[in-house]
Amino acid sequence: MNIMPATFRKLSHLTVELANPQRSDRFVRELRLAVRDGVFRAIFLKEYFVLPKEFRSGKKQRRTRDMLIECSDEFETWLAEINRELARPVRGAPVPVTERTVTTGAVNFDALAEATSELLERQRQSGQRLGQQHGRFVNKKS
Structure with a gap:
């Protein structure tokens, strides 16, 4: 019987590798639900991470408390x-630039x-119009 050792990954490393780290809190919540439902296995560690x-x-x-996740095909999927x-x-929340x-x-x-570029052009044109109008008012007073 030849059993290969399982590979493990830490939750703290996974959150940094996310495509959108801003959603890491949601990722942790979904991961805990998946572990609870038995999709894959994980254990809590004593360490905490930000x-x-x-x-x-x-x-x-x-x-949040760090976890050690067993890497399996189910987990990778x-x-x-x-x-x-x-x-x-x-949806509805703009991505900050x-x-x-x-x-x-x-x-x-x-x-x-x-x-x-379009905004700057509109601002320039607006300034031009205001300048032309100002010139008409100044000339009428003289």
């Missing part, structure tokens, strides 16, 4: 599916650059 999620206040951090699901932006979201491809840089 989720990679960034809050608007910048001061808040969420700590579940991980790929949940990662794909969490990578999609939440930051350097990180641009470099990861979460937002379309080309579309944003085009929108910025």
Whole structure:
């Protein structure tokens, strides 16, 4: 009987590797539900870690208990599916435009650059119109 040793992964490492680390709290919740339902096996560790999620206040951090997950075919399938699901932006919640979201491809840089160019052109035209109107009012007073 030749039993191969099982490979394990820590939850703290998995949350950093997510396609969208902002959804790490949801990932932890779904992982715990999957373990509870027997989709794959995992154990709690004594260590805690800070989720990679960034809050608007910048001061808040969420700590959670680390887990050791047994890597099986079921786990790998579940991980790929949940990662794909969490990578999609939440409907109704805009993805903030930051350097990180641009470099990861979460937002379309080309579309944003085009929108910025159009905005600057509209502002220039508005300023031109206001300047022309101001010139008419100044000339009438003289």
